[in-house]
Amino acid sequence: MPAGRARGVSIEDVARAAGVSRQTVSNALRAPHRLRAETLDRVTALIEEMGYRPDQSASSLRSGTRRVLAYTTPETDPANPNALMSGFLEALVSAAGATGYRILLVRPRPGQEVVRALEEVIAARTADAFLLSDVVEGDPRVSFLSETGFPFAVFGRTGPELPQAWVDVDSAQAMIDVVGLLSERGHRRLAFLGMSAELPWLRHRTEGFRTGVRRFKLVAHEATADEPEEAVDVARTLLRRQPRPSALVLVDDWLAPSAYAAAQAEGLAVGVDLAITGFNDMPYARLLQPPLTTVRLPLRRLADALVSRLLQLIEEQVAPEAGLLLPAEPIVRASLP
């Protein structure tokens, strides 16, 4: 094989073959409108035929844009019900891919500060923007990136007035909808099983529940549990109240297996004597028997919105409107009589 070919097809190769300059080949891909139709056809055909793709490193080096979005996966504790939502990641890869961007997973090395990991990505010019999820109050990533002025967007929100681009699910409204559904079907006395952690998404859901109860003039009792076994006991206590609640609303699907066990222990048939609802539509929600009524997050729309905000920041260098709240859809399954 001739030595010069070892690295692959370069723009020079295509240009020579087409009898045009490098720039014309480049334009055929990046700014086709600049070429005469005839030239465009000829060059495009050759690009296709020779399998030419601009070398990403060379392109990035010269143009200063990477076409890569860095997603900082939150530290995943297997006990965390929110553990790295693979569904969201899926949606993210698709959404980014549709616009020619790729997703790079970033995570601090053991013992490394999160912020250091971000710093590295910025200094090495590895990505054009960051996407953060699972932000908490006073998240160091948010403050670091804000100070740096590096483009980023957040899935979720902390305080009510996060100045940055964020996209989140309107969990409060979704919870109100769930309560509305229960009310419609005649449920008057509800039980709510929450979790005690101080996390924004838990808070929004809990507040939504309370608003729903007030709005529909229902009666509710609440409790929290943080471990599955504890959840069984707490749920049993809730269900033993007199008069007995006819529906058990869970702050998250994660509590569902415990809730089902509690119902069984109390001699209640889920979906017959007792309604149970969850939140998240985790993969196991539809596996439970009876399948769990829950709230499905609009993952695809969330990802689309986040990506489009990031592209605005990167390409137009315009700050997009601060936040976007997307509605989440209750999925009614047999656990709701």
Added chain:
Amino acid sequence: MPAGRARGVSIEDVARAAGVSRQTVSNALRAPHRLRAETLDRVTALIEEMGYRPDQSASSLRSGTRRVLAYTTPETDPANPNALMSGFLEALVSAAGATGYRILLVRPRPGQEVVRALEEVIAARTADAFLLSDVVEGDPRVSFLSETGFPFAVFGRTGPELPQAWVDVDSAQAMIDVVGLLSERGHRRLAFLGMSAELPWLRHRTEGFRTGVRRFKLVAHEATADEPEEAVDVARTLLRRQPRPSALVLVDDWLAPSAYAAAQAEGLAVGVDLAITGFNDMPYARLLQPPLTTVRLPLRRLADALVSRLLQLIEEQVAPEAGLLLPAEPIVRASLP
């Protein structure tokens, strides 16, 4: 701000500040042994102080190596019990990160052939190697990459003699271990609930079960189910056999909620009257009540092994020994009396 600084700290900046050449700065990072201790200290301190990181694009362009591994996420069907294992991805990011490599998620655009997506990554020189998971018999990705000669490794295996670098779990042995555990605890009559799909990992587990039954001289009946509701019925049928089996072995955790429901319907207390075991240690396994005995895949070791094989292929250009089978550990929880 001076115009030249807009892009960040370059190697030139550090070299000037340290009073050495670019090459010396480069060596301080890539080949520290070449520097006199004194020089190394001085340069390293300045690198740290100035926050210099080699521009990844420039480095890649010149050196020809990207320090990126492309992971092709399998098409995820939410109904697929094996749906994108986030735990594996986690482990992969950590393992790669420890060696300075990053993970890029690759997925075909809607309507695009998988192979086209791989081709793009290769032509654009975006990654140094591929990591495939969920390979099936005659997987087009495997044949394409084999022909191309591009480095890749596989999580899982298809035929017994896949020539490429692969790493997999010894599911058969793990299943034998599970049957052994049951035998030890006095279970003599087993039921096995499988799935009918022709997938390598299902086959290995099923065969392991059969081997275990033979080896420990037990009696077993098998059935398959592919939907959660169907699984309840099939499991009930298995449990109604006389004499009644004392343990129900599931080919995957995915079937567990159905199995628990079946036991309940038959009036059997899981973990008391009936043992149930799963496979995969999905996040919900420990949520079920009682928590499910299952098999945990050594995700971290799998990821390490895969990454180290890929690095061998990339950096030493040596074909690693073909395959590696790692043991998986049964996790005994309360579902196993």
Added chain:
DNA sequence: CTACACAATATGAACGTTCATATTCGATCC
């Protein structure tokens, strides 16, 4: 027919690094 404007294409330089090689420096040997 020439001048002009605008579209289409071409050219040289630059992005920031690492490779290949050259140069300098210090020590060792005779």
Added chain:
DNA sequence: GGATCGAATATGAACGTTCATATTGTGTAG
């Protein structure tokens, strides 16, 4: 003290693209 050698450091080129700008081509107006 000069030659020799290896270690330490420096230099120029090259990686493949796109930017900024220059050049050529084409049609239109005067």
